Amino acid sequence: xxLVKLGGSVIxxxxxxxxxxxxxxxRLVDEITSAQKEIILVHGAGSFGHIxxxxxxxxxxxxxxxxxxxxxxxxxxxxELDLKVLKVLNLGxxxxxxLPPSAVASLRCGELDDLNVEMFRRxxxxxxxxxxxxxxxxxxxxxxxxCSGDQLMERLARxxxxxxxxxxxxxxxxxxxxxxxxxxAELIETVSRETLDALPRTKRCADVTGSIFGxxxxxxxxxxxxxxxxxxxxxxxxxxxxxxxxxTVVGSKxxxxxx
Amino acid sequence: xxLVKLGGSVIxxxxxxxxxxxxxxxRLVDEITSAQKEIILVHGAGSFGHIxxxxxxxxxxxxxxxxxxxxxxxxxxxxELDLKVLKVLNLGxxxxxxLPPSAVASLRCGELDDLNVEMFRRxxxxxxxxxxxxxxxxxxxxxxxxCSGDQLMERLARxxxxxxxxxxxxxxxxxxxxxxxxxxAELIETVSRETLDALPRTKRCADVTGSIFGxxxxxxxxxxxxxxxxxxxxxxxxxxxxxxxxxTVVGSKxxxxxx
Numbered sequence: 001x002x003l004v005k006l007g008g009s010v011i012x013x014x015x016x017x018x019x020x021x022x023x024x025x026x027r028l029v030d031e032i033t034s035a036q037k038e039i040i041l042v043h044g045a046g047s048f049g050h051i052x053x054x055x056x057x058x059x060x061x062x063x064x065x066x067x068x069x070x071x072x073x074x075x076x077x078x079x080e081l082d083l084k085v086l087k088v089l090n091l092g093x094x095x096x097x098x099l100p101p102s103a104v105a106s107l108r109c110g111e112l113d114d115l116n117v118e119m120f121r122r123x124x125x126x127x128x129x130x131x132x133x134x135x136x137x138x139x140x141x142x143x144x145x146x147c148s149g150d151q152l153m154e155r156l157a158r159x160x161x162x163x164x165x166x167x168x169x170x171x172x173x174x175x176x177x178x179x180x181x182x183x184x185a186e187l188i189e190t191v192s193r194e195t196l197d198a199l200p201r202t203k204r205c206a207d208v209t210g211s212i213f214g215x216x217x218x219x220x221x222x223x224x225x226x227x228x229x230x231x232x233x234x235x236x237x238x239x240x241x242x243x244x245x246x247x248t249v250v251g252s253k254x255x256x257x258x259x
Numbered sequence: 260x261x262l263v264k265l266g267g268s269v270i271x272x273x274x275x276x277x278x279x280x281x282x283x284x285x286r287l288v289d290e291i292t293s294a295q296k297e298i299i300l301v302h303g304a305g306s307f308g309h310i311x312x313x314x315x316x317x318x319x320x321x322x323x324x325x326x327x328x329x330x331x332x333x334x335x336x337x338x339e340l341d342l343k344v345l346k347v348l349n350l351g352x353x354x355x356x357x358l359p360p361s362a363v364a365s366l367r368c369g370e371l372d373d374l375n376v377e378m379f380r381r382x383x384x385x386x387x388x389x390x391x392x393x394x395x396x397x398x399x400x401x402x403x404x405x406c407s408g409d410q411l412m413e414r415l416a417r418x419x420x421x422x423x424x425x426x427x428x429x430x431x432x433x434x435x436x437x438x439x440x441x442x443x444a445e446l447i448e449t450v451s452r453e454t455l456d457a458l459p460r461t462k463r464c465a466d467v468t469g470s471i472f473g474x475x476x477x478x479x480x481x482x483x484x485x486x487x488x489x490x491x492x493x494x495x496x497x498x499x500x501x502x503x504x505x506x507t508v509v510g511s512k513x514x515x516x517x518x
Contacts, residue, residue, distance in 0.1 A: 062385075065386065068354045068385065068386050068387060069349070069354050071354065071356075071385075071387070072349045072354035072355055072356065072387060073349060075356055075357075076342070076345050076346060076349055079338070079342055079345070079357065080342060083335070083338055083339060083342055086335050086338070087335060090328070090331045090332060090335055095327045095328050095330065095331035096331055097330075097331065097334055097361060098334075098338065098359075098362070099362045100357075100359070100362060102356060103357070103358045103359060103362040103363050103375075103378060104362050104363070116362075116375075119362060119397070122397050123397070126321075126327065126330075126397070126402055126403065127324065127327050128327060128330070128331060138378075138381050138382070138385070143385055144385065
């Protein structure tokens, strides 16, 4: 089984509110169906989630009642994105079912507490592709919070122990420096604990949003459970398919421990 | 707390595939917000569900692999209807969250086995209106099946013991005969066990689809747990709001036992 995340920066324009990149997703879905693997798919919320969530400060949980309309609006928007994803998947010949975190997950102090993995398992057994995504979710301490695609990836990897765990980003992988600013930036093909500790902490790599370090720590835990943890550029045709087929591909592979 | 079902025949055109009645729903949502009650909302799937579900014979569960694309398509279509409902609710000032049965429920031989009522409770506590709907759902024996809005109404009524349980239909209530064919048909204001047993079994009343008798048996069980079980015409402005306010309204009230 393969666990694939389509980053919000790949399937949406992250800075323009609710802008869906349908053609990119259609191509990625073609690559997934061509590879003929059993898949669980996670997608980011991108500009369908982050913009309004930040306006209402949803990431820190409940502070006042005026946020509730924001919670409902972000949930509505990410469901809209998810429905678009679902349509492309079904049309592409991959019968899919969406399991929204707001319905199947719960946080505790921002950490993923419960996830109904049984539902994912039963739909896989039925021959369907379970789909989930970054969402606003109930939190037992803070009343609500944000459940990221990466938190879902980690839990699903722990439960299902996939052959490969693939993160589709909008850059080629992890670099020694910011490739957009530093001409000497080099792609790191294998990221170990040593590499991670040696990376300059101010540089952005692999994802324009959030910290790459948090993502790499997540990927390192995933790698520690066996299986490959790979970050690659979903914007370049063929890379996701090659990774799904088990081929070597331009990208960064995260390995647990030192090399 | 009030439990309200908006029948598929009220919010969609049941015979035309995927035809949504947005203006009817907007008015009903205005009536709900005006009444200012704590609400759980259930809606039917109408023409977003029944047509394709029947084509693929989904109601009897798994018979061959070709049905799986149908399962995915019906789920996609009912999510699309649900998203439309959610938008009207949020826009109408009722912050809502959708809990799709395909993600929070499970059947056993066509009967509702599990429903994650805890999720409904927690969203109510947060001040949101939980919304659910008729859907294709996993079945422990038949692999999948149809979970109707009425099955959800019964379980939610049992768990939450609402003050009133209101079914919005496209006719005024239960009649002594089919009001569309028999000019002498009379609305039955109070339906008891005796009334139900005396109804002519060939007549349609209260709902053009499925058996009214099944619905009335469900409503009778609901009434047996206390609270009122009412069927009324959602197509007539003001009736839902009046019922939510606890007023007497044109419709049929189902009472448990004999009168």
